[in-house]
Amino acid sequence: MIQESSNRSTDTSTRKLTNLVRVLVVLATINLIATVFLGLAPSLFVSRLNQQITTHQMGASEDPLNDFHAFPISKQVESASLIMRTEYQKTDGRIKCIIVEILKQTPNTKFYYKIGDEYPELGRMRELDTEYEAGQIAFFVGSPASMRYATSYANGHLGGANGPSIEELRQIIKAHPPKRS
CATH class of the missing domain: 1.20.5 (Single alpha-helices involved in coiled-coils or other helix-helix interfaces)
Incomplete structure (x- = not known):
């Protein structure tokens, strides 16, 4: 048990x-x-x-314009509602980007700047004695105009010596006149 x-x-x-x-x-x-x-x-x-x-x-x-920077210049011109040229000016210890020319503006495109205005988005803080390009060419789309791409120019050529000249850009713009919106 x-x-x-x-x-x-x-x-x-x-x-x-x-x-x-x-x-x-x-x-x-x-x-x-x-x-x-x-x-x-x-x-x-x-x-x-x-x-x-x-x-x-x-x-x-x-957005079909996402690769705007990679477009050929003719497509950039055709797609842009506004194209402006700026020049750098030394003022108050900094370099301001001043609008000197509107190369293209589609009718009814709202743009809140005019020739002679500073465009601060392209301005630079630099030393006064440094070398710098002459200015920028900026491409805008839509209305109100929204900057999509900007490229520098120097010695009359966009994006370096091998880029198109500003005069060639003007000819391309003439070949692609602004469309009525």
Whole structure:
């Protein structure tokens, strides 16, 4: 009788221990699965997000003027509602960007500056003795006009010696007259 009671106690302890080991194995398996899943999940999430961003960027809602800077000059001129030429002037220890010419302005395009105004978005803080380009040619789209691209000019040429001359730009503008809005 005592031995039978001892065997029952041992059987009960063995069952409890076996069940505890099974629970620990299940928990360890869940932990392993969670670790692997969470380790992969961020990379899966990021790749999915990148795919969605790329799809969105290539989608129909993309702004066709996003790559304005990469357009050929004739397409930039055609797409622009306003093109202005500025010159740098040294004033009060800084270089101001002054509007000297409106090369193109589509009718009814709102632009809140006029010839002779400083255009601060293109102004620069520089030392007075440093070399600098003569000014900027800025391309605007829409109404009110919103600057899309600006390029410097020096010695009468846009974007360096190999760029078109300002006179060539004027000829391109004449070939693409402003459209009525």
